[in-house]
Amino acid sequence: MRTNSVMTENIPENVISEALELIKFDEAGLVPAIAQQHDTGENLMLAWMNKESVSETLASGRVCYWSRSRGKLWRKGETSGQVQKLIELRIDCDGDTILLLVDQEGVACHTGRRNCFFRAVRNDGLKSIADVEINPNKLYPK
Amino acid sequence: MRTNSVMTENIPENVISEALELIKFDEAGLVPAIAQQHDTGENLMLAWMNKESVSETLASGRVCYWSRSRGKLWRKGETSGQVQKLIELRIDCDGDTILLLVDQEGVACHTGRRNCFFRAVRNDGLKSIADVEINPNKLYPK
Numbered sequence: 619m620r621t622n623s624v625m626t627e628n629i630p631e632n633v634i635s636e637a638l639e640l641i642k643f644d645e646a647g648l649v650p651a652i653a654q655q656h657d658t659g660e661n662l663m664l665a666w667m668n669k670e671s672v673s674e675t676l677a678s679g680r681v682c683y684w685s686r687s688r689g690k691l692w693r694k695g696e697t698s699g700q701v702q703k704l705i706e707l708r709i710d711c712d713g714d715t716i717l718l719l720v721d722q723e724g725v726a727c728h729t730g731r732r733n734c735f736f737r738a739v740r741n742d743g744l745k746s747i748a749d750v751e752i753n754p755n756k757l758y759p760k
Numbered sequence: 761m762r763t764n765s766v767m768t769e770n771i772p773e774n775v776i777s778e779a780l781e782l783i784k785f786d787e788a789g790l791v792p793a794i795a796q797q798h799d800t801g802e803n804l805m806l807a808w809m810n811k812e813s814v815s816e817t818l819a820s821g822r823v824c825y826w827s828r829s830r831g832k833l834w835r836k837g838e839t840s841g842q843v844q845k846l847i848e849l850r851i852d853c854d855g856d857t858i859l860l861l862v863d864q865e866g867v868a869c870h871t872g873r874r875n876c877f878f879r880a881v882r883n884d885g886l887k888s889i890a891d892v893e894i895n896p897n898k899l900y901p902k
Contacts, residue, residue, distance in 0.1 A: 630883065706881070729853050741771060
């Protein structure tokens with residue numbers, strides 16, 4: 619897939635401020651962010667970002683979300699090792715959704731599948747359409 | 761892009777119920793839905809769905825969202841003519857995001873661009889990376 623994207627690295631502070639001004643964070647201070655593998659177009663996951671995670675992601679070039687369940691910054695891959703390198707961050711027309719073009723290390727899904735969208739609605743019922751590639755116990759050792 | 765998908769048409773009621781049970785609608789009864797062009801992998805937009813819009817989409821094969829601003833069902837293309845035909849609906853691992861593989865007629869964005877994600881954060885500032893393909897006045901005549 620042609621993404622017309624340029625590798626992101628150390629976006630300057632004034633550009634980060636410009637981006638933050640365009641983004642409309644919701645009442646909880648969050649915005650949904652889609653992570654898409656930059657070269658294949660595969661949608662990997664959707665998660666949430668706050669101002670701080672957008673800033674860190676743009677400054678570091680490594681994707682950082684806000685974990686709603688844990689109530690803290692979530693540097694994707696910090697536990698599992700399945701890091702997302704940022705290729706490009708895009709903002710939609712209304713400023714209320716972010717698209718992250720990324721380079722995903724290994725698998726994006728906590729189930730050990732490459733992406734989170736593995737349940738398809740078919741005429742004869744719900745079907746699981748992707749295999750587990752890495753045992754989740756290896757991603758999250760106890 | 762290989763999407764491994766099968767055309768959706770008239771999903772039976774029992775399968776629609778099965779899908780609705782898997783989806784975790786938020787406090788407002790909504791779930792975010794990503795619309796992706798099924799054959800190219802282009803992400804077109806993100807909008808919101810409630811139970812009724814998911815049911816209608818699966819039953820009709822034409823994408824119907826819930827408009828948060830207008831507070832009513834939004835049959836994509838009802839005003840603009842830019843219809844989204846459903847190819848496949850997928851549910852993510854946590855049940856809190858929907859991925860719609862669609863066939864988009866014309867343009868998805870109300871600005872007249874093919875997709876909504878046309879503002880890219882680059883090292884030297886925010887860049888508009890897509891041209892208007894259809895004059896918005898033609899999409900929404902007064």
